[in-house]
Amino acid sequence: xxxxxxxxxxxxxxxxxxxxxxxxxxxxxxxxxxxxxxxxxxxxxxxxxxxxxxxxxxxxxxxxxxxxxxxxxxxxxxxxxxxxxxxxxxxxxxxxxxxxxxxxxxxxxxxxxxxxxxxxxxxxxxxxxxxxxxxxxxxxxxxxxxxxxxxxxxxxxxxxxxxxxxxxxxxxxxxxxxxxxxxxxxxxxxxxxxxxxxxxxxxxxxxxxxxxxxxxxxxxxxxxxxxxxxxxxxxxxxxxxxxxxxxxxxxxxxxxxxxxxxxxxxxxxxxxxxxxxxxxxxxxxxxxxxxxxxxxxxxxxxxxxxxxxxxxxxxxxxx
Amino acid sequence: xxxxxxxxxxxxxxxxxxxxxxxxxxxxxxxxxxxxxxxxxxxxxxxxxxxxxxxxxxxxxxxxxxxxxxxxxxxxxxxxxxxxxxxxxxxxxxxxxxxxxxxxxxxxxxxxxxxxxxxxxxxxxxxxxxxxxxxxxxxxxxxxxxxxxxxxxxxxxxxxxxxxxxxxxxxxxxxxxxxxxxxxxxxxxxxxxxxxxxxxxxxxxxxxxxxxxxxxxxxxxxxxxxxxxxxxxxxxxxxxxxxxxxxxxxxxxxxxxxxxxxxxxxxxxxxxxxxxxxxxxxxxxxxxxxxxxxxxxxxxxxxxxxxxxxxxxxxxxxxxxxxxxxxxxxxxxxxxxxxxxxxxxxxxxxxxxxxxxxxxxxxxxxxxxxxxxxxxxxxxxxxxxxxxxxxxxxxxxxxxxxxxxxxxxxxxxxxxxxxxxxxxxxxxxxxxxxxxxxxxx
Numbered sequence: 140x141x142x143x144x145x146x147x148x149x150x151x152x153x154x155x156x157x158x159x160x161x162x163x164x165x166x167x168x169x170x171x172x173x174x175x176x177x178x179x180x181x182x183x184x185x186x187x188x189x190x191x192x193x194x195x196x197x198x199x200x201x202x203x204x205x206x207x208x209x210x211x212x213x214x215x216x217x218x219x220x221x222x223x224x225x226x227x228x229x230x231x232x233x234x235x236x237x238x239x240x241x242x243x244x245x246x247x248x249x250x251x252x253x254x255x256x257x258x259x260x261x262x263x264x265x266x267x268x269x270x271x272x273x274x275x276x277x278x279x280x281x282x283x284x285x286x287x288x289x290x291x292x293x294x295x296x297x298x299x300x301x302x303x304x305x306x307x308x309x310x311x312x313x314x315x316x317x318x319x320x321x322x323x324x325x326x327x328x329x330x331x332x333x334x335x336x337x338x339x340x341x342x343x344x345x346x347x348x349x350x351x352x353x354x355x356x357x358x359x360x361x362x363x364x365x366x367x368x369x370x371x372x373x374x375x376x377x378x379x380x381x382x383x384x385x386x387x388x389x390x391x392x393x394x395x396x397x398x399x400x401x402x403x404x405x406x407x408x409x410x411x412x413x414x415x416x417x418x419x420x421x422x423x424x425x426x427x428x429x430x431x432x433x434x435x436x437x438x439x440x441x442x443x444x445x446x447x448x449x450x451x452x453x454x455x456x457x458x
Numbered sequence: 459x460x461x462x463x464x465x466x467x468x469x470x471x472x473x474x475x476x477x478x479x480x481x482x483x484x485x486x487x488x489x490x491x492x493x494x495x496x497x498x499x500x501x502x503x504x505x506x507x508x509x510x511x512x513x514x515x516x517x518x519x520x521x522x523x524x525x526x527x528x529x530x531x532x533x534x535x536x537x538x539x540x541x542x543x544x545x546x547x548x549x550x551x552x553x554x555x556x557x558x559x560x561x562x563x564x565x566x567x568x569x570x571x572x573x574x575x576x577x578x579x580x581x582x583x584x585x586x587x588x589x590x591x592x593x594x595x596x597x598x599x600x601x602x603x604x605x606x607x608x609x610x611x612x613x614x615x616x617x618x619x620x621x622x623x624x625x626x627x628x629x630x631x632x633x634x635x636x637x638x639x640x641x642x643x644x645x646x647x648x649x650x651x652x653x654x655x656x657x658x659x660x661x662x663x664x665x666x667x668x669x670x671x672x673x674x675x676x677x678x679x680x681x682x683x684x685x686x687x688x689x690x691x692x693x694x695x696x697x698x699x700x701x702x703x704x705x706x707x708x709x710x711x712x713x714x715x716x717x718x719x720x721x722x723x724x725x726x727x728x729x730x731x732x733x734x735x736x737x738x739x740x741x742x743x744x745x746x747x748x749x750x751x752x753x754x755x756x757x758x759x760x761x762x763x764x765x766x767x768x769x770x771x772x773x774x775x776x777x778x779x780x781x782x783x784x785x786x787x788x789x790x791x792x793x794x795x796x797x798x799x800x801x802x803x804x805x806x807x808x809x810x811x812x813x814x815x816x817x818x819x820x821x822x823x824x825x826x827x828x829x830x831x832x833x834x835x836x837x838x839x840x841x842x843x844x845x846x847x848x849x850x851x852x853x854x855x856x857x858x859x860x861x862x863x864x865x866x867x868x869x870x871x872x873x874x875x876x877x878x879x880x881x882x883x884x885x886x887x888x889x890x891x892x893x894x895x896x897x898x899x
Contacts, residue, residue: 152672230789252792253743257789273676274673274675312671335671336666336677338671
């Protein structure tokens with residue numbers, strides 16, 4: 140049987156709208172498993188999965204691990220550090236070692252853009268990109284889509300503005316691709332020094348004023364501002380960033396409409412988002428986290444379809 | 459034919475006839491089918507029928523092939539001393555010969571840096587030992603290429619250096635570049651300029667634009683090159699020195715050079731085959747064989763560069779041959795080193811993307827790869843005039859061949875053309891009257 144997503148999930152850019160739809164639809168029944176008293180199905184029994192994290196991550200790693208465990212996979216977490224330029228094993232050697240251990244899937248988080256491609260091209264196992272440099276973070280993009288769809292019951296025609304450091308954000312890229320493929324309108328808003336110079340070529344609207352973005356949007360996806368951006372001189376200060384681009388309750392109230400607020404986490408409260416927004420009625424930030432497990436279960440399930448013996452078990456395990 | 463008689467008495471001397479090829483020598487506006495006779499390392503005659511009755515000569519049949527002055531590459535990296543596992547002067551010179559180059563200029567970013575007469579002399583001696591293509595050393599502009607203190611141009615020229623450059627790094631200090639241009643005038647050598655504004659290019663891995671945004675790679679804007687190109691042309695105007703702009707890659711640079719030449723500034727420039735044939739799209743899914751500095755740019759840049767080769771705004775095509783160990787390219791894209799090998803694909807890439815696609819004629823390609831490099835770097839060769847050094851390339855401009863990096867003479871395997879079928883292949887390379895390369899059949 141052919142795998143509906145192919146061998147790997149490296150990004151949202153290569154996915155078709157049908158494939159995205161399939162992942163979102165597949166995630167729906169998986170949500171229910173996490174609500175059960177016994178949160179486990181035998182779908183991936185016998186499958187070995189390595190969570191290979193070259194960058195620190197709590198939320199994404201834990202979310203993947205729960206998704207894997209709830210599907211009964213055997214999982215190993217590897218917290219590697221550094222890249223090939225620092226001392227230690229090169230990524231290609233890591234890949235070969237994993238291959239030699241005959242694992243079924245690798246979930247990789249890495250600081251270098253393209254690291255997931257690098258791995259995927261060199262091993263037979265399925266590779267899931269859990270964030271590579273400033274390239275993509277596809278499962279985050281997918282869980283954002285699922286959260287928006289849950290709330291609005293549609294994605295087509297939805298107006299979503301991504302606010303913040305688009306230049307260095309893999310979440311932004313995955314969101315732009317995913318939203319556009321599903322027929323949503325996408326805008327970005329942030330300091331021009333943190334927007335790619337070619338952003339217009341992506342068919343997105345650019346807002347310089349966050350108030351205009353709020354006025355336009357049905358939902359805001361507020362990006363984390365990496366503190367090192369200030370040290371690198373992209374913005375003068377966090378204080379000014381908060382004053383010009385921070386999402387505050389006053390700003391949202393001025394729009395006089397319901398507006399959904401997403402944030403991929405972890406948040407810098409008081410920088411890109413104020414606490415009363417993060418904890419407020421329009422925030423779906425924790426729904427995103429809940430959906431993250433379901434999306435990752437769906438992705439693991441769909442990728443495992445490449446292996447007939449796993450697919451056989453999956454039938455019995457499908458809720 | 460008195461010349462013929464004289465040659466008949468030259469038994470025991472080295473004598474060679476390249477028979478019946480299409481002789482293309484733009485230095486004397488020659489494009490005709492003829493024999494080329496070579497005696498003792500010098501061009502002796504070009505005429506029909508020289509091969510008849512010339513029993514003492516070695517005769518190579520060049521029917522259907524082009525016979526031209528040997529190609530000269532003013533920009534390559536041969537890695538010796540310091541990285542002999544990546545390339546040596548011997549393997550680089552052999553690769554050059556296989557690519558139809560009879561002479562190459564070796565950049566000084568070796569380890570240690572080629573920044574003094576002893577180091578320059580070492581490169582020259584290793585080249586003599588290799589006895590393949592000629593290798594002309596380029597000396598560093600600054601000691602250790604650190605951009606601080608001027609290297610001893612005079613002594614390096616005395617030891618065989620033909621130009622100075624800090625290639626691989628920009629000369630950050632405008633004052634140092636000014637001094638280098640002034641000082642180089644004393645010795646009548648060009649200052650070969652790696653144009654890169656380092657703060658703007660910092661951390662960049664590819665061209666800044668839609669592809670870098672898609673791939674999440676830090677981009678290098680065209681302006682990083684153009685700012686230095688214009689700065690150094692202005693310094694050449696100030697000093698009267700000869701600035702040679704290396705590996706130009708952008709449409710904007712072409713416009714600036716055009717302006718500089720109109721102003722009468724003493725500027726020459728080069729472009730690499732890869733910048734004439736490939737765009738940033740070649741990076742694909744993070745292919746490190748498409749990573750070089752300056753990076754592959756856009757289709758509009760490629761178009762402008764081709765136009766500049768045609769109208770002479772860009773004087774020469776140079777390879778920027780940069781071998782790397784295969785391990786080094788087998789890495790995350792941002793961590794992989796810049797550069798590709800080019801000596802053995804340059805002719806074919808140029809024929810395929812420039813001549814076959816009718817951007818320029820074959821004689822013009824010979825001019826850009828042979829005559830003009832010799833002229834602007836004041837090198838012997840670049841002509842088949844009687845008495846000139848017998849540096850000759852014989853190639854088939856119509857032969858299709860598949861690039862197979864494992865067959866290269868260079869130790870490098872890092873080429874974005876791997877597996878491609880290209881047109882144009884070197885058959886014979888003659889240096890100083892000796893056949894240093896012959897295509898195996």
